[in-house]
Amino acid sequence: MIFTGRKKARFLDAVASFEDAVDQGDGERSQQAMQEIQRHFEHAGDDDLARIGPRLAELLPAVPPGPRALVAVLIGACVERGADARACAPQIFEGLAQALGAAQEFCERWTATGGGDLPEPDPAALTEAALERVGQDAAVGWITLPQWEMASVAMLNRPAVRTTLLPETRLALLRALHEIQEASGHDFKCLHYALLVLDDEPLLALHRPTGTGYLLRMTGIGDNFQLHTLLADVLVGGGHVPGHAPSAQEAAVCRDAPGQVPTTGSFNLATPGGDWVWNEGTPTDIPVVDGVRLLVLDPPPYQRGWPAGRFFPGMTGDLVLERVLGADEAREWLGRCAPPK
Template structure:
C-alpha cells in the first residue's frame, strides 16, 4: 500500500518540480520535470489529476511558447480523466485567443513572403526556414494551434464550461479560428464546431407532411447528424409522425453511450426559406425566427445512411420535447415557410 501511495503521488510531485523550474526559469530542470510528468500521468489517480490540472492551467502564461501547447494538452487530458474543467478553462481560452491572433499574423506574413502551401502543423516535421520567414512567435502559434484545439475541445465538452464562456470571448474565438481557417485552408473543424454548440436552446420543428408542430429544447449537440437521429426518436419513435424510428442503440450513442452504429435518415431538414439544412452542419445553421430557431421537416428525397453517434465523443447530447404546438399555431408558422428548394 505504501508503494501504491508513492506511485499515486508521483505525478503531483513532478508537477510541483515543473512549476518551480518554470518560475525560476531553469529550462533543463523544467524539461526533466516535464518528462517525469509524462511518466507520472500514466499512473495518476483521480485525486492527482484533480490537483494537477488547475495548477498547470494557471502556470500556462509562464511556460515558454514552445512547450506551452503541450502543457495545455496535458491539462485537457487531466480534465478528460475527471479533473474539474471550471478552474482550467479560462486559462486555456485566454491562451487560445492569443494563439489564434498570432496564427492570424502567421497567415498574413506567409502570404506577404511568397505564399504557397502552409506547413502542416500536425506533421511533426518543421523546416527551420519557417521560423526565419515569419518570425518565431507567429510560427509557434501556427504549429501549436492543433494542441490548443485539443485542449479547448476537452474543456468545451462540459456544459458548465460552455454556459460560463463569455459571449464576447466566444465570438472572438470563432472569428479568430474562422479567419485562420480561411487564410490557411486548414479547417480546425473540431474547435469551430465545439464553439458553436448550443445549450438549453429552444427549437420549433414543423413536420410539413402531417401539418404538426413541436417545441423542443436541445443541448450539447455537435452536428446535425446527431440532431437528425434524436429528432426521429422523439417524433417518429414517440408516435407523433410516421416514418422510420431509430433503434434504441442508435439513440443511445447520440446521447451518452460510447461507439457508433449505422442509421438511416428519416427526414429532409429545411429552413423556413426552403434551403436544405445539411446533416454535415451544426444546429446553428437553423435560422432564428421571432426569437427561436425554426426547422421544417420534409420527406427524405432519397435514402441516406450514416454512422449514428456524437461528433464529440465526450460531450453528452440532449433533445427534449416540451410540447406539441396547437393546430392554429402550426398552420400559421407553416404558411410562412417556403417549399424546399
C-alpha cells in the first residue's frame, strides 16, 4: 500500500508539474512531466482523475498542437474513469475542430503537390519529403486525428455530452470529417458513427408480415446490428410478432452488459421505399417520414448471424416500446410503403 501510495503521489506531482510548465511555456519540462503522468497514470484513483480531467481540459488550449492531442487522450481516459464529460467536452471538440481543419489543409496540399496515396495518419508514416509537401501544421493535424478520435468518442459515449452538443457544431464536425474521408480514402469510422448517434429518437417500426406497427424510442445505439437485436428483443421477445427472440444475454450486451455473444437476425430492415437498411449502417440511415423515422420489418431472406453487442462498448443503449399502433393506423402507414426490393 505504501508503494502504491508513493506512485499515486508521483502521478499527482507530475500533473502539478505539467500544469506549471504549460503556464510557464516551458516545453521541455512539460514534456518530461507528461511522460511521468503516463508512467504513473494506472496508479491514480478515480477520485483523483475526476478532479484532474477538467483541470487538464482547461489547460488544453495552451498546449502546442502536437502534444495537445496526447493530453486530449488522457482527458478521455479520465472521463472513462469518472471525470465530468460535460466539463471536458467543449475543449476536446474545439481541439478536434482545429485538427480537422488542419487535416483538410493537409489533404488539399497533398493533392496540389502531386497527389498520390496519402500516408497513414501516423507519425511513423510521415517522411521528411511528405512533411515538406504539406507543412508542419497541416501534418500535425493529419497525424493526430486518431488521437482526437479517441478523445472525442470518450466524450460522446456520455449521453449528457451528446444531448448538449449544439446541432450546428455536430454538423460542422461531420462535414469536415466527410470531406477528409472523401479526399484521403481513410476511414475514421468510430468518430463518424459516434457523431451520428441519436438520443430519445422516435422510431416507427412496421412489421409487414403481420400488418402491425409499433412506436418505439431509441437512445445510444451505435449501429444497426445493435438496433436489429434490440428490435427482436422488444417485438419478438415481447410477444408482439413471431420470430427468433434473442436470449436475455444477447439483449443485455446490446444495452449495458459487457462483452459479445452470437445472435441470429430476425428481420430484414427496409426503408419505406423498399431499399434495404444495412446492419452495417447506423439508425440515421432510416428515413424520416412526417417527423418520425420509419422502418419496415420484412422476413429475413436468408439466415444471418453476428456477434450481439455494442459498437461502442463504453456507450449504453436502449430501445423501448411506447405504444402499439391500432390496426387502421398500421394499415395506413403500411399503405404508404413500397414492396421490398
